[in-house]
Amino acid sequence: MDAIRENIPLLLQGIGTTVALTVLGYVFALVVGTVMAVARVSPIPPLRWAATVYVEIFRNIPLLSLLILIAFGLPDVGLRLPYFWCGVLGLTLSSAAFVCENVRSGINTVPVGHAEAARSIGLGFFGTLRFVVLPQAFRSMVQPLVNVFIGTVIGSALCSAIAVQEVTWVTQTLNIRYAQAVLMFLIAGAAYLVLSLGGAALGGVIERAVSPGSGRDRSRAGSALDVTAGAQA
């Protein structure tokens, strides 16, 4: 227990870094991913093509490879970021690809008639998206987006491999110093479980708020069969 008592600031700092990595990475991913999704459904072919290339690259690259490339490869070409921001960048780029695909799937669940009705009252491309399609798409996007959040939480642990001092790194460093591996493992595991289960619970609350009485199997298990978005490591 000395290991904990003497290092509370360090542990809290680690947990804070994990939360910061996750939240920053996820929020930026939401923004970038939605922009990419809009590009993918836009009438401008080069934008559609560029967004598709982006998604295919960052959906298929392992997160660790991406982080190592950003943190250890990019300095070779003159782009040297602090390791924390390398982690945020890697998490953002990776999660954004999955957000893009989930938003696109969500847009596809909106019945065609709604978009046609929006067209018939004169709403343009952005108007249709903003007032009619995206608000309704959001209802079916909540669960997959929660899964992306949990994926970001899990992914933030990989940042410890590029020397970001988040909770995995802190607990392993303390483990080396105090040789109390089980305790450290439990602490780190608890931190991640709180974040991921908390995220899932929050997602459940949001989902019930936006689609009351939906009755479909929209649990985390239900969306496990949806293949279109790809597999997030």
Next chain:
Amino acid sequence: MSTSATQVLFDAPGPKGRRRILLLSVLSVVVILALLAAALWQFQSNGQLDPGKWIVYLRVDYLAFLWQGLWGTLKVTALAAVVAFPLGLLLALARLSRLRVLSALAAVWIEFYRGIPMLLVVYAFLLALPAFGVTFPRFWMLVIPMILVSSATTAEVFRAGINAVDRGQHEAAAAIGLSRRDAMVSVVLPQAVRLVLPSLILALVTLLKDSTLGYVVSYNELQFQGKTLVSITRYLVQTYLVVSVIYIVINFLLTRVALALDARMKARAAAS
């Protein structure tokens, strides 16, 4: 022929619309090319476009070295998949069992291994277990965590698949007198497994991505081979780019297979 919302977001464009689309297309092509040019210039100004640094990857010994890593990756992934998928099925069945204790235990396992990063499990095997005298070879220090985590995620996939089989099948099986267990084995599971096949291929992709953690345990899979190569050649960005591209290509092909399988299944379901 069905249309989706994405296809009606914009009308068939008239002359003004076509002109605007053309203008924006040209604009975006210019911007994209400018970004690519800036990236290449950045490479060039740091001497990273030097052909000497790139041509080495066509050398037989470099390729053999990388192939050794790729072979390690494939071995680890295949073994983990072969063990984790059946284990996931068992966990899903346990989760759906009417025995409360079994269901609760399975739920704990599944939620635990879904909620923690695989890296933590790897560190547990790497640093925690040796303190209790249990040391695994590097290969198993990578494979066992992969199996543990993947079994939890595939358990959820199988559970979704079993739940997706039409209620009518359960009822029909009961109507012809099959016990719950027989119904599950003979009627529900074959259909469920066929439903989840695309998701299982995606689980394979996830396993492949997880195999990069060999970097941490120093097992000779592709990412770790890249690290070793870098320590010899010091060509950081080139090596890591080549390694990343290999992963992207493999995962892209696997995902394509999963999507094609999914599309064919949906087409068959729509036709029947």
